[in-house]
Amino acid sequence: MTNQEVCMIGTASIKGRRALPLVAFAAVASLVTACTAGGADGGEDSSGTTTITVMAGAQDLPDTMIADFEQKNPGIKVKHILTDPTRLNTMLAAGQPPDIASGPAVGSANNNARGLATDLTPFLAKSTVLKEDDLQSVNDSFRWDGKRSGAGPIYGIVKDWSQDATLWYNTALFDAAGVPHLSDTKAISYDDLLQIAKKLTVAKGGTTTVHGLGLEWAWSLYGPMSAMVMQQGGQLYNDDLTKIDLTTPQARRAFQWYVDFAKAGVGPTSLNPLADGSDFPTFSAGRMAITQDGYWFGGNFTGADALKTVRMAPAPTMGDSRVNPTYGGQGWWIPAKSKNKDAAWKLMEYYMAGPPAEARASSGWGLPSLKSLMTRLPQDKPWQKDAYAVAQNELQYAKPLPDSPYISMDALNATLDKHLQSAIKGNATVDQATAAATKEINKALAQGKDQVG
Incomplete structure (x- = not known):
């Protein structure tokens, strides 16, 4: 990902495994008058259709996936904007964030400490497809108890992850x-x-x-x-x-x-x-x-x-x-000032527990975020079977990294x-x-x- 805005305030990258930058929120707010927030326009239109804005990588949310979701959820439209940390910070400062943003679990403490993310615990409690007890432990890095990460309410869901020291x-x-x-x-x-x-x-x-x-x-x-x-x-x-x-x-x-x-x-x-x-x-x-x-x-x-x-x-x-440990654990979170949280959660359920999650697990591009999808990891080739066995054994050594806000x-x-x-x-x-x-x-x-x- 690259920073393209003139009002650049930070950088972030590494294959979706790098944390968003820490910025002085007041300084960001002062830039809003000089830099457009990018417009997270959405909400319900006269036809009753809700448009949600999602900031994610191009490879994470292709047009075919959006079309499939919209077909299955006819009352919701998805506006996709590419991940850009500078633009996200500006949108957050302006109070016009996307309805879903992407970022790593390890590194989420700063957002959570500033109250920028939505507590997803109530949504998980009501969901019939995405259950808290089915989440892999890597998701605990999205938790925040008011003082530190790893405990308390959960503020994001990891899409896929790896134990990066293997x-x-x-x-x-x-x-x-x-x-x-x-x-x-x-x-x-x-x-x-x-x-x-x-x-x-x-x-x-x-x-x-x-x-x-x-x-x-x-x-x-x-x-x-x-x-x-x-x-x-x-x-x-x-x-x-x-x-x-x-x-x-x-x-x-x-x-x-x-x-x-x-x-x-x-x-x-x-x-x-x-x-x-x-x-x-x-x-x-x-x-x-x-x-x-x-x-x-x-x-x-x-x-x-x-x-x-x-x-x-x-x-x-x-x-x-x-x-x-995992060094990042890329996932999605819903900003606290999102205007379409219920519709955003529908996409979260689809993306984290539906066909996209099943396809990610089957491809071998990372471990699934859900325990129930672990058996979908590829094991057709001898080296895949060996890697699967190593990965299963390594799970017992997965521990979260300290994440200062x-x-x-x-x-x-x-x-x-x-x-x-x-x-x-x-x-x-x-x-x-x-x-x-x-x-x-x-x-x-x-x-x-x-x-x-």
């Missing part, structure tokens, strides 16, 4: 390097993973022809580093999520591992990125042995000409506790990357870099707390 690997490259295949059930340590990546990396004439390991560095640093800390029994934030500490032994170890990874030259970093910013083209071309991606990654290999030597493995661990995932990732680069280049020691990152993030958290109140 590994995918090319068995042919393992065989060529004489490296044993990864276990389907036993988690490899991050230290051992780095050593294996060194054996799998192939360089000729100063050019890397095979990357041993890809981390999707450009997509998330906070997610995997936070999971590494949790695996060691530590925590990044204080109890009220107003301060972070990257200087603890657990956080420092995670930071050091990323520095070691970069210096080993076994995979892309922000200092040596892939041209397209994604592991898939390189992995599918047989030029990357391992990539750290969620279950959704397997959806790439369903075609007749797809890579036949792909396999999935459990998330690596940095401590005694196995933790495999006072800072965005984009800001966290950018700050971590900045100070990782400093340490990788040798401009700062790991101790200096983690201390500087802690200071910078805590300053942003304090500003965010002032904004939210």
